[in-house]
Amino acid sequence: MKKILLIGNGAREHAIALSLKKSPQKIELATFAASVNPGIKELSSEYQVGELKNNTQIASFATEQKVDWAIVGPEAPLAQGIVDVLSQVNIPAIGPAKKLAQIETSKSFTRELMNEYKIAGLPEFTAFESIEGIEDWLQHLEESFVIKPDGLTGGKGVKVSGDHFKNMNEGMAIINELLNDGQKIVIEEKLIGQEFTLMSLADGQHLVHLPAAQDHKRALADDKGPNTGGMGSYSCADFSLPFLEPEDINMAQEINESTALALKNKFGIGYKGVLYGGFIVTKNGVKLIEYNARFGDPEAMNIFSLLKSDFVEICEAIINGNLDKVKVEFENLASVCKYAVPEGYPDEPVKDQKINVSRVNKNKVDIYYAAVDQKQDGLYLTGSRAIALVGKHQDLYQAEKIVEEEIKKIKGPVVHREDIGTKELIEKRVKVMEEVRS
Ligand code: GLY
Numbered sequence: 001m002k003k004i005l006l007i008g009n010g011a012r013e014h015a016i017a018l019s020l021k022k023s024p025q026k027i028e029l030a031t032f033a034a035s036v037n038p039g040i041k042e043l044s045s046e047y048q049v050g051e052l053k054n055n056t057q058i059a060s061f062a063t064e065q066k067v068d069w070a071i072v073g074p075e076a077p078l079a080q081g082i083v084d085v086l087s088q089v090n091i092p093a094i095g096p097a098k099k100l101a102q103i104e105t106s107k108s109f110t111r112e113l114m115n116e117y118k119i120a121g122l123p124e125f126t127a128f129e130s131i132e133g134i135e136d137w138l139q140h141l142e143e144s145f146v147i148k149p150d151g152l153t154g155g156k157g158v159k160v161s162g163d164h165f166k167n168m169n170e171g172m173a174i175i176n177e178l179l180n181d182g183q184k185i186v187i188e189e190k191l192i193g194q195e196f197t198l199m200s201l202a203d204g205q206h207l208v209h210l211p212a213a214q215d216h217k218r219a220l221a222d223d224k225g226p227n228t229g230g231m232g233s234y235s236c237a238d239f240s241l242p243f244l245e246p247e248d249i250n251m252a253q254e255i256n257e258s259t260a261l262a263l264k265n266k267f268g269i270g271y272k273g274v275l276y277g278g279f280i281v282t283k284n285g286v287k288l289i290e291y292n293a294r295f296g297d298p299e300a301m302n303i304f305s306l307l308k309s310d311f312v313e314i315c316e317a318i319i320n321g322n323l324d325k326v327k328v329e330f331e332n333l334a335s336v337c338k339y340a341v342p343e344g345y346p347d348e349p350v351k352d353q354k355i356n357v358s359r360v361n362k363n364k365v366d367i368y369y370a371a372v373d374q375k376q377d378g379l380y381l382t383g384s385r386a387i388a389l390v391g392k393h394q395d396l397y398q399a400e401k402i403v404e405e406e407i408k409k410i411k412g413p414v415v416h417r418e419d420i421g422t423k424e425l426i427e428k429r430v431k432v433m434e435e436v437r438s
Helices: 011-021 038-043 055-064 075-079 082-088 098-105 107-116 134-140 168-180 246-267 299-306 311-320 396-407 423-437
Strands: 002-007 027-033 046-049 069-072 125-128 145-149 185-189 193-203 207-209 218-220 224-227 232-235 272-282 285-292 334-342 366-369 372-375 378-381 387-393
Touching (some): 011 027, 069 082, 075 082, 098 107, 107 285, 168 185, 207 246, 232 299, 232 396, 246 285
Antiparallel strands (some): 125 185
16 A cells, blocks of 8 residues: 655645545555644554654654655745655655745745746845845835745735835834844835735646635734734635636736746756745736745645545656646535634634534534644644634535534634625625726
């Protein structure tokens, strides 16, 4: 029987594990994780807890377990070059090599790549390592700008004028703090529009585009409160989104294709894994906000809840470079994913408190475990996003109602965003987009 190494321990990795185990090809899972995820552990024949940034530990586990190939969930091991290290011990992996993972790990790398290869969707940007020239640049951007630390920030580092800081003084304080901390930063024009995610599977040569989804970064309803890892996401039965035109989807797909090709031309090796494009549709068309080198979380839960095809076969096609030869099909349904998170998340989350998910009807929704610990007497919160539920239906608003009804059944000190996937919020976004385009 094939044995597959899964790296990671969140709801995204639980979704990956379930899809691998659903394959008609019977496989064994050996999981390397930073903590025990009870959902993944149940599906794994071997489960090792260790440091996700420790390539040596991961590679020893992989060789001891004699795995056939690996799939990398989160960005941290990709940033450390785990794919290169596994390749040295002849273990192919779903995920890009370290050089190519810079598409996520360095904002300036991505912008310079887009500039060098004339890739569409590039906002005005400049990278800085010192204060020199910054004031002129901010004036050029008419004080409407975005500050991005160059490296990984867990999705919480980007600061936008008007949202995270109110005026130039506050913006300059953030810039000074980052520069004084020795960080490189990218300062870009602020883009107005609606954000969406378009992920593509890549085998080094071919790309297969996945249904579009929309994440919700803010902690509170109506996009208020601090940024989080993502409170929930939805996708639609036509694989587009209510505020997008067909040409927006085409544009996002073309940008992903151009980026994969640029990476291949630059480094002489193809990008393998998942290319996550975080886009915004603006008055002037689709722009690229950021790339990630892995499945989005929570968007992965939408995608895997809808995937009909054999995910083991898809992964092997990624490894073998024949993604153009396999079926990658999805149910023609809308999906809504909502996260139950600890009260106080993300700033002061309650921890070590018991939750009970037994009343959730698993025939109605898919359930994915994230930051929870299984103790003898039940599940305990560990301080981050805890449980993701996905509802599906032909109609988006019905999918929302299904998931909302079930998430309310989780007992304990957890909260969720009631507005994700609702008619009220989506119609508001459509209206905003109509105004932006007019
Ligand atoms: N959904 C945002 C992320 O995965 O980083």
